[in-house]
Amino acid sequence: MSKKGILLVNLGSPKSTKVEDVKEYLDEFLMDEKVIDYRWFFRTLLVRGIILNTRPKKSAAAYETVWTEEGSPLIFITERIQKKLQKLVDVPVEIGMRYAEPSIETGIRKLTEQGVTEVVLFPLYPQYAMSTTETVVEKAEDVRKKHFPNIKINYVQPFYNREIYIDCLAESIREKLPETFDALQFSYHGVPERHIFKTDPTKTCNLNDCCSRDSNPSHQFCYRHQCFKVTEEVIKKLNLPKEKVLVTFQSRLGNDKWMEPYTDETLENLGKKGIKNLAIVCPAFVSDCLETLEEISVEGKEQFMHGGGENYHYIPCLNDEDRWIEVVKTLCEERLHEFYLV
Structure with missing residues (x-):
């Protein structure tokens, strides 16, 4: 019997407000060809030759203004969504980030360690964009082919019009x-x-x-x-x-x-x-x-x-409002049901 699981995917965040951690995060983020879609040479010249020499310090200062005792708001809010959703569904739920940790690979690995072979992956973006939904799906497919070739992934589609x-x-x-x-x-x-x-x-x-x-x-x-x-x-x-x-x-x-x-x-x-x-x-x-x-x-x-x-x-955003968790549950269960129909 196949076992199902859910992976919630958000953008990601530096692991701290230290300049070096912000620089590492920005490097991974901005070197994504779906974000800055220049050819590799020109993207490298722009990101590593210019942006990463000036922006990390400014961005680190900005992150300090929103950082809390729990850490990055985006990370701990996504964790709250995961915990609330887990109480409503009877399959394992994990989170992954497109950039930095916990990564998509980390999230899928946690699911496979629980016996999951069929993953509903939910990019937490209402609208479709090359730099959001598209890069998440592309990264997840790369991770699957490289590390988890035997699992299946079913993606929750953009839900802007639902x-x-x-x-x-x-x-x-x-x-x-x-x-x-x-x-x-x-x-x-x-x-x-x-x-x-x-x-x-x-x-x-x-x-x-x-x-x-x-x-x-x-x-x-x-x-x-x-x-x-x-x-x-x-x-x-x-x-x-x-x-x-x-x-x-x-x-x-x-x-x-x-x-x-x-x-x-x-x-x-x-x-x-x-x-x-x-x-x-x-x-x-x-x-x-x-x-x-x-x-x-x-x-x-x-x-x-x-x-x-x-x-x-x-x-404020929807964050972990109960009504939003119900929407996440419904959208995930639709994809879970498709696995059962195969």
Whole structure:
């Protein structure tokens, strides 16, 4: 009899806030060709010749602002999700990170040590992107072929358009919205525009009206479309007027053209446009991390206030909310059931 198991996969984090640990983490992260998609020589020149000589110290200082006694927020929140999920399912549940430890290999090994031969692997990203879902699947397949050739892996697909997720996200936002706000800003992690074109199998993307078409075969691979779709469905659930909602993209790196509008530039200009009371949420993340707790909650507030804003309210991610654990359970059990049908 085959034994099933679940592996929850998130981005990863440095093992500490020491500059050398942050540098090691950034090296693995930024040298991933799905993240910085230059040819190896130019990627190495950029990452190891420039970025790693300047960025680790700054990033280490940023990590120190969000680090807790439990360690990295992203890691311990993922661990909490794992523990809560384990109480709801009758198969082993482990976690793995795309970068650093516990790695995907470590997570799969822990499952195989419990006799697991069929793994449901859940990339904890609502939307599909080359630098998230795609790199997780590619890495997991490499690990499987190299170290665990006899196991089977079934992947949970991006769930940006699943009603159970939209309901969960909308209710979470509804409960945390301030009574009075002029606008609700949805800030998604940005990607270079070329990534959108690279993942489009139809080669018809124009980064314009194609995202809003009702039916388009590229939608299942288009991060931009999926971000707008999440926003559209959530504001329907919240019954908010479109003119009260903003969509922006954060965390850009380097001088390449990234998806627009940019979160930081938008925050700096909102006050001048009469937006004094702002709520902001980051639906590209299910777990709070450096990009939400420091970049948006702290830096974003400074940018908004400096531009003339008055009240700034960051809405936390789903984290380990019970309703979100139920969504994770449902999505995993669908894939577990497919194993039984084979």
